[in-house]
Amino acid sequence: MKNIEAYFQDFTKGLEPSNLYEPMRYILTQGGKRLxxxxxxxxxxxxxxxxxxxxxVAEAFEMLHNFTLIxxxxxxxxxxxxGMPTVYKKWNSNIAILSGDxxxxxxxxRLLVTPCPETxxxxxxxxxxxxxxxxxxxxxxxxxxxxxxxxxxxxxxxxIEKKTAALLVGCLRSAAILSEREDCEHALSVFGTNLGxxxxxxxxxxxxxxxxxxxxxxxxxxxxxxxKTFLYFSALKHACKEDNxxxxxxxxxxxxxxxxxxxxxxxxxxxxxxxxxxxxxxxxYISKAYDALRDTNLPEEKxxxxxxxxxxxxVRTV
Amino acid sequence: MKNIEAYFQDFTKGLEPSNLYEPMRYILTQGGKRLxxxxxxxxxxxxxxxxxxxxxVAEAFEMLHNFTLIxxxxxxxxxxxxGMPTVYKKWNSNIAILSGDxxxxxxxxRLLVTPCPETxxxxxxxxxxxxxxxxxxxxxxxxxxxxxxxxxxxxxxxxIEKKTAALLVGCLRSAAILSEREDCEHALSVFGTNLGxxxxxxxxxxxxxxxxxxxxxxxxxxxxxxxKTFLYFSALKHACKEDNxxxxxxxxxxxxxxxxxxxxxxxxxxxxxxxxxxxxxxxxYISKAYDALRDTNLPEEKxxxxxxxxxxxxVRTV
Numbered sequence: 001m002k003n004i005e006a007y008f009q010d011f012t013k014g015l016e017p018s019n020l021y022e023p024m025r026y027i028l029t030q031g032g033k034r035l036x037x038x039x040x041x042x043x044x045x046x047x048x049x050x051x052x053x054x055x056x057v058a059e060a061f062e063m064l065h066n067f068t069l070i071x072x073x074x075x076x077x078x079x080x081x082x083g084m085p086t087v088y089k090k091w092n093s094n095i096a097i098l099s100g101d102x103x104x105x106x107x108x109x110r111l112l113v114t115p116c117p118e119t120x121x122x123x124x125x126x127x128x129x130x131x132x133x134x135x136x137x138x139x140x141x142x143x144x145x146x147x148x149x150x151x152x153x154x155x156x157x158x159x160i161e162k163k164t165a166a167l168l169v170g171c172l173r174s175a176a177i178l179s180e181r182e183d184c185e186h187a188l189s190v191f192g193t194n195l196g197x198x199x200x201x202x203x204x205x206x207x208x209x210x211x212x213x214x215x216x217x218x219x220x221x222x223x224x225x226x227x228k229t230f231l232y233f234s235a236l237k238h239a240c241k242e243d244n245x246x247x248x249x250x251x252x253x254x255x256x257x258x259x260x261x262x263x264x265x266x267x268x269x270x271x272x273x274x275x276x277x278x279x280x281x282x283x284x285y286i287s288k289a290y291d292a293l294r295d296t297n298l299p300e301e302k303x304x305x306x307x308x309x310x311x312x313x314x315v316r317t318v
Numbered sequence: 319m320k321n322i323e324a325y326f327q328d329f330t331k332g333l334e335p336s337n338l339y340e341p342m343r344y345i346l347t348q349g350g351k352r353l354x355x356x357x358x359x360x361x362x363x364x365x366x367x368x369x370x371x372x373x374x375v376a377e378a379f380e381m382l383h384n385f386t387l388i389x390x391x392x393x394x395x396x397x398x399x400x401g402m403p404t405v406y407k408k409w410n411s412n413i414a415i416l417s418g419d420x421x422x423x424x425x426x427x428r429l430l431v432t433p434c435p436e437t438x439x440x441x442x443x444x445x446x447x448x449x450x451x452x453x454x455x456x457x458x459x460x461x462x463x464x465x466x467x468x469x470x471x472x473x474x475x476x477x478i479e480k481k482t483a484a485l486l487v488g489c490l491r492s493a494a495i496l497s498e499r500e501d502c503e504h505a506l507s508v509f510g511t512n513l514g515x516x517x518x519x520x521x522x523x524x525x526x527x528x529x530x531x532x533x534x535x536x537x538x539x540x541x542x543x544x545x546k547t548f549l550y551f552s553a554l555k556h557a558c559k560e561d562n563x564x565x566x567x568x569x570x571x572x573x574x575x576x577x578x579x580x581x582x583x584x585x586x587x588x589x590x591x592x593x594x595x596x597x598x599x600x601x602x603y604i605s606k607a608y609d610a611l612r613d614t615n616l617p618e619e620k621x622x623x624x625x626x627x628x629x630x631x632x633v634r635t636v
Contacts, residue, residue: 020458071419075412094393094461097415101389102454104419108426109447118436125443129427136420140338143412 165196483514
């Protein structure tokens with residue numbers, strides 16, 4: 001990971017105009033979990049692939065991820081990310097649109113110089129652009145769902161499969177391709193889909209049920225932002241008619257006292273056993289992810305990093 | 319061109335979510351000059367290249383061009399394009415950001431299925447992404463110039479070279495590559511740069527000096543929008559101190575009576591001989607473009623389409 005961090009420190013050096021390139025460097029040197037590079041590198045290692053090649057691919061996917069964050073933050077009107085002002089807040093939304101566009105292009109150009117045979121490079125670009133399109137579709141479903149009264153749990157899961165899981169799947173498939181281990185591509189995709197969904201459900205869970213709250217986040221922030229997550233759809237599914245109506249009402253208003261709103265919604269969630277339901281589903285997706293990893297038929301010791309990722313997800317508290 | 323139009327009619331058929339894909343179809347079936355596809359096809363024909371391959375490339379570049387229009391219209395707050403509401407006006411700016419992002423990706427995926435050898439396909443993707451980055455840089459310079467008092471004619475020309483000419487250069491270089499005529503790539507690039515700049519200067523010229531005004535445009539619209547074009551920088555260069563100050567003032571206010579403002583600015587332009595100056599420079603760039611075409615050393619009859627394009631640009635009145 002050290003090489004990747006070093007690359008992000010320098011990749012815009014000397015490039016002009018600075019209002020285009022500086023925002024990219026800003027967001028890419030803020031840290032973050034680096035989950036996507038980690039997936040590319042660990043999987044390539046597990047498959048005895050070339051780590052130098054994997055670093056290029058890891059950088060490209062982390063750039064793609066951060067491009068989506070720059071644009072998503074404009075759409076979601078989000079002022080803070082990782083405890084820092086978002087790009088559109090620090091500069092403005094025109095600069096955020098444009099530097100996002102340019103970052104997506106830089107990501108692709110990183111793949112273009114990946115030191116591997118041409119056939120593999122083209123296959124990587126194919127996966128990469130397919131991924132990028134799925135993420136756009138996921139984000140559009142997310143925007144559509146905000147105002148769609150017919151949106152339910154199934155629609156929500158389709159949305160996060162595209163918006164969150166697809167990018168992880170892209171990282172894993174790319175690692176399989178660059179390691180010339182197409183035989184593992186399908187099982188790794190299934191792993192990625194389930195990991196991604198479990199990951200998002202854990203995020204949804206921790207927003208309300210975390211013991212310690214992440215820096216810069218508000219407990220119940222999703223409720224206050226009327227963000228319909230797994231918790232909301234799980235409740236809707238199990239609620240009596242009265243709670244159902246109340247929930248729909250609470251998630252349509254924004255002038256209620258914050259503490260009272262969180263309390264009222266949480267009471268409905270409790271009556272609907274939402275906490276147990278989301279815990280159950282996180283376990284189900286994590287267990288599916290385990291199964292998929294075993295389906296690669298790789299020796300357990302090769303997969304230790306990826307198994308560990310699932311263990312960490314289980315016990316994650318922030 | 320018929321195949322290309324047919325492709326745009328159908329390329330989003332059956333794709334979901336429709337809020338992501340419908341805006342792409344909307345903008346790509348509005349017509350427009352199709353200058354970029356025309357350049358790819360005519361140049362490929364001149365170089366005896368494969369027209370089927372050229373159609374894929376032409377489609378990709380037209381999609382790239384329209385992606386930049388979708389995002390530019392958000393940034394410029396432009397309500398109308400080609401006599402129709404812009405994407406962000408017809409839908410909203412979130413949808414415009416996202417469908418623009420997705421269109422850029424679809425454009426690249428069109429190149430990925432271009433029926434040509436892998437080495438050429440990778441070279442086309444290289445040119446395409448380089449072009450895309452140059453256009454972003456040009457648009458950022460354009461945004462920067464709006465508020466930069468030190469911006470002058472040279473800075474303006476650099477900006478339009480990237481924002482407008484680079485895309486034409488990308489089309490021409492791609493035609494050379496797909497036709498396996500690298501020997502013509504440089505001369506065609508020079509042709510594209512000069513054609514692009516001449517094209518933009520003609521646009522700047524016609525905004526104020528056109529006899530008949532284009533549908534949906536206002537005569538002097540650039541002046542009313544405080545858009546600093548070649549006319550403004552040419553005037554600044556030749557104006558006396560008093561006119562200079564007046565010009566800077568006029569281009570910083572937006573509450574003046576439209577007719578009076580255009581009249582006042584035009585009087586300064588007239589004193590500075592702006593009309594003659596821009597006519598002179600259009601001729602210079604067109605003549606450089608002619609020279610570059612001759613430098614390809616292709617027989618004149620092969621180049622007739624491209625020569626004709628320059629003739630049309632000379633006499634263009636709207």
